[in-house]
Amino acid sequence: MATIRDVAKLANVSVATVSRVLNGSSKVSAQAREAVLKAQRELDFHLNANARTLARKDSEIIGVTVSDLSDPYFGSMVRACENAAHKLGCSLLVCQGLHEEQREIVAIENLLSHHCRGMIVHALTVPDERLSDYMRRVPSMVLINREIPGFEDRCVNIDNEHGEYLAVSQLIAAGHRDIAYVGSRHSILDAKERLAGYQRALKSHNLPLKPSLVVADEPLLDGGVRAAKELISRGVSFTAVAVYNDTMAAGLISVLNEKGISVPDDVSVVGFDDIMLARCLNPPLSTITNPVEEMGEAAVRLSSSLYHKDRQAAALPEFEVRFVSRKSIAPPPAKSWTDQLKERSSGKAGSHESKVSAAFRRAQLEAKQGK
């Protein structure tokens, strides 16, 4: 590999001049600039980012740890991070935690050793104290979806409790009283908050909390599938389900479809996150927007400005969550799906009549929701 010295020699100038040309410093004659650029082309020379970082003591790398890059939620987040990094002239170093504590720690330590300009961590399993330790030691580290006491201004979060409250309130407004909740089995901030939002919504409408209607599983497609089966197998009747995230909701809906339980005519479903998938499901899934791209971008900017000790740039914006109405919520059916299933299995005719009335009820609701 050619070095800056080779270029200097070929262009007949000093290394300083080459460096100046390559960094766009003004203090260089047009003649020298030409010679340098020519030599650079000839040698196919590229500045060595490592050496540059070392000499400058200012990295152009922003490190990110997420659970799983193939999860569309993180996909959107990392996309936004890369974009924001690009705007700052930086590149993204990405690690995966894969839901394992050991792997998450390796990922964080790895970023640490790269002495990144910024550091954005989404850790599911690392305990608070350890994370707190890291936060203390590296001032530019920013957390996503966690809230560590004492570091609130470096934790990027949405109001999950409020979001889930919104979601469940919509189900209640549609007339549901037996509302199940499918949660995440990881006990981090958003999981706890969303469950709390579900509970508050029920309480504030004087509905009973039935533990038999709450299940938790891995926040992935298969987790949704398992949770749905578990819920159905419990034999407790429900007419609506609020789900931790859209991916689990997709799994749940696929089980309902398989069993011939119609969404939304028999069971209404509401998700969380509003990933692309939500628009593709049939029926399209009503859900809560999660401004994950804004969060990613804000995290990158915050982290980078902390690194440069910009005090004023460090404030985080408020992130808005809101309910998106699609087609997966309808008023509860006159006859619950448990009864219908019994009826069907006892050989009665298909319920064409009930489909029509379901459509009618749906139209009513939509009118009420104002579009």
Added chain:
Amino acid sequence: MATIRDVAKLANVSVATVSRVLNGSSKVSAQAREAVLKAQRELDFHLNANARTLARKDSEIIGVTVSDLSDPYFGSMVRACENAAHKLGCSLLVCQGLHEEQREIVAIENLLSHHCRGMIVHALTVPDERLSDYMRRVPSMVLINREIPGFEDRCVNIDNEHGEYLAVSQLIAAGHRDIAYVGSRHSILDAKERLAGYQRALKSHNLPLKPSLVVADEPLLDGGVRAAKELISRGVSFTAVAVYNDTMAAGLISVLNEKGISVPDDVSVVGFDDIMLARCLNPPLSTITNPVEEMGEAAVRLSSSLYHKDRQAAALPEFEVRFVSRKSIAPPPAKSWTDQLKERSSGKAGSHESKVSAAFRRAQLEAKQGK
């Protein structure tokens, strides 16, 4: 930040000893090792990866460029790359091309300047010659979904032509004759090959190629939506659609659903890639598997071994594509959806009868497909 010198001083040894401890070299007494580790903990010291890379002349970073990290196809790919990199003790530097030539070039140059251990490029818009140039200059660069003459052994590809041939053959086997094709508007390898596979399938079954049944758009959800509308607006009748990828297929299906055209009773659909979304659609989408994770892993391994000039490790495996049967393909309807739409709009009754016969036809096909 503490440096290796600080650690050496505190531990009362030389920097060489510290380095040896940190790199697991055997030539160091237990006593010294202890002292070093203690000092390291005390100072919260982390080796500087940049300095290490510089001194060792062997990077531990693998660079990857993809179009869009939020695209689930690339999500899976990058996930696999990160995993493979992790196994090699490396980290991933990720850039996005975002379907713009300028941005793709910036991304590549960026990776170049990091002097990565490996370099994996998925470029949509950079022309062959330029890519060829890069390939010549950096021996460890590996291409995904491109095939540049002279560098075949560094291009990671599946047999797209064969895959699409398989997909369309399934439609033909189900009895379809009027088969539309929704392609990608980017003219790179996989787009061309998949179109060719579609054409070969028709030809080899003596079906006519109708240009009016072929559209192309952006390979994203919205592209699928637009393509579907375009196709329908042309007023040419078709009973099946083969789509460039699952994401576009999802967009297409959502339009069909909206218009009341049933999948698969009125129109059969087959996708490509088998992303998670395919399993979540209703009906679940029949598609072609794309072993994108294996490809990502293979690309990382190949790239890293090229960097170290391992000649023998450099062979690429064959990647298998196969048809996955789900529920989106049925035999063509007795009455085409264009006629049905007319009928419906002229006020006739809903076609309950036709639904039953559709179910029957579907069952027949499934029996034929052997599951």
Added chain:
DNA sequence: CACTGGAATGTAAACGTTTACAATTATAGA
């Protein structure tokens, strides 16, 4: 006791940049 060999440790020169600071050259004014 001198000598040998091996283990443990230390010294210092890379690695490829940036950037103060010094040195040189050019420009203009006297």
Added chain:
DNA sequence: TCTATAATTGTAAACGTTTACATTCCAGTG
């Protein structure tokens, strides 16, 4: 022509590691 000043260029010391080579230390041997 000679300064004074500004513009350009060069020199060399960092930056934080690794590692070849040199040195030191000790146990074991004759």
